[in-house]
Amino acid sequence: MDEGLKSELQKAGIFTTTLNDLYNWGRGNSLWPLQFGLACCAIEMIATSMSRYDLARFGAEVFRPSPRQADLMIVSGTVTKKMAPQVVRLFKQMPSPKYVIAMGACAISGGPFKQGYNVLKGIDRYIPVDVHLPGGPPRPEAVLQSLNYLQEKIRTQDIKSDPAFIEGRRQYPVPEFTGTDLEPPYNPDVWQPPANPNAPAEEEATA
Amino acid sequence: MSEAIPHDPVLQQFPEVEWEEEFGTLIVPTTKATEVAIWLRDDHAFRLDYCSNVTGIDYLNREFKEKVKNEEGKTETIIHKDPARMEVVYHLYSMEKRTGPLVMKQRTTREKPEAQSLTPVWRSCELQEREIYDLFGINFTGHPDQRRILMWDEFEGHPMRKDYVEPFDYEWEPTPHDEILEKHQKGKVIF
Numbered sequence: 001m002d003e004g005l006k007s008e009l010q011k012a013g014i015f016t017t018t019l020n021d022l023y024n025w026g027r028g029n030s031l032w033p034l035q036f037g038l039a040c041c042a043i044e045m046i047a048t049s050m051s052r053y054d055l056a057r058f059g060a061e062v063f064r065p066s067p068r069q070a071d072l073m074i075v076s077g078t079v080t081k082k083m084a085p086q087v088v089r090l091f092k093q094m095p096s097p098k099y100v101i102a103m104g105a106c107a108i109s110g111g112p113f114k115q116g117y118n119v120l121k122g123i124d125r126y127i128p129v130d131v132h133l134p135g136g137p138p139r140p141e142a143v144l145q146s147l148n149y150l151q152e153k154i155r156t157q158d159i160k161s162d163p164a165f166i167e168g169r170r171q172y173p174v175p176e177f178t179g180t181d182l183e184p185p186y187n188p189d190v191w192q193p194p195a196n197p198n199a200p201a202e203e204e205a206t207a
Numbered sequence: 208m209s210e211a212i213p214h215d216p217v218l219q220q221f222p223e224v225e226w227e228e229e230f231g232t233l234i235v236p237t238t239k240a241t242e243v244a245i246w247l248r249d250d251h252a253f254r255l256d257y258c259s260n261v262t263g264i265d266y267l268n269r270e271f272k273e274k275v276k277n278e279e280g281k282t283e284t285i286i287h288k289d290p291a292r293m294e295v296v297y298h299l300y301s302m303e304k305r306t307g308p309l310v311m312k313q314r315t316t317r318e319k320p321e322a323q324s325l326t327p328v329w330r331s332c333e334l335q336e337r338e339i340y341d342l343f344g345i346n347f348t349g350h351p352d353q354r355r356i357l358m359w360d361e362f363e364g365h366p367m368r369k370d371y372v373e374p375f376d377y378e379w380e381p382t383p384h385d386e387i388l389e390k391h392q393k394g395k396v397i398f
């Protein structure tokens with residue numbers, strides 16, 4: 001619908017909308033996060049949800065203890081290799097459309113523990129992350145802002161064509177343990193290693 | 208807590224036990240550990256009924272030189288030898304007498320690290336001994352449930368050992384630094 005006509009009508013006391021907008025407005029303002037925390041960042045997430053920072057103002061205060069009732073996963077903290085399969089499994093159990101906020105340096109890339117033998121180098125290797133929230137740990141204000149970004153994203157989604165709604169068809173294999181790492185090391189559907197600009201030059205040098 | 212616990216009675220009771228002055232610890236032979244532990248727990252003078260901390264240490268074989276002045280004023284070089292070994296350290300307290308800590312060590316070899324589990328004596332050792340088994344690879348005989356606790360069951364190696372070799376998983380990144388930068392310069396990165 002034409003935006004000009006829409007505001008004209010609104011001045012005349014007639015409110016028009018589309019099913020798409022109404023639906024997105026509704027679900028954007030009632031995200032139900034999954035209640036789980038992995039490390040120190042979880043403390044900030046908890047602080048955000050409590051009275052001082054009051055996540056409830058943005059409609060995301062109903063932390064659910066079951067993935068079946070949640071549509072937002074806040075990966076708050078260090079994802080160890082031992083925990084990663086469980087995080088993926090929880091994500092798979094959430095109904096679509098579902099969203100992920102990777103909170104803190106650890107969840108994004110492994111952070112200070114990146115080259116450790118037991119820490120995953122970023123949860124975005126296995127599940128699609130909507131908002132990367134940097135910080136170590138991020139302030140509660142930053143958590144609120146990341147939620148606002150996510151709501152903006154939800155508002156622009158088209159319920160008929162957006163991949164979030166056909167997400168169910170995507171595959172998220174749960175990684176398996178091996179002697180030193182997880183197998184597969186990443187899910188090629190959601191993450192690809194960044195292109196290494198030095199790689200071809202080295203091949204020539206060795207050849 | 209309060210003043211140091213006198214260790215002499217232990218040495219009198221068990222001649223095999225040694226006292227390590229440097230760190231202020233009892234060195235208990237691994238074959239005698241349970242016996243000494245039960246005695247320390249039940250003896251009326253000690254009553255060490257609480258084991259607050261169990262940890263492991265790994266020493267590689269090493270030699271180091273120290274320069275000291277002797278009586279004539281000349282500098283002398285002393286070679287210290289530190290043999291390879293592994294140790295399990297127990298910090299013991301008495302809740303009843305409000306004393307502690309008394310530190311007790313079991314010393315074992317690096318090649319075949321084995322110690323007696325003191326979980327049957329102090330229940331609080333159970334998880335910590337599992338952790339030591341997981342990270343140092345020390346076997347605890349008599350442990351009721353010895354499994355890995357932090358790493359997954361399929362994991363190979365014991366990462367807190369000094370000679371542990373980490374898996375090679377350095378990746379290319381746009382802004383490398385320190386160790387990762389070094390690996391980049393040598394061109395040693397996976398994808």
Ligand code: SF4
Pocket residue numbers: 039040041042076077078103104105106107111112135136137138
């Ligand atoms: S980013 Fe910092 S605060 Fe957050 S989990 Fe990692 S170490 Fe903890």
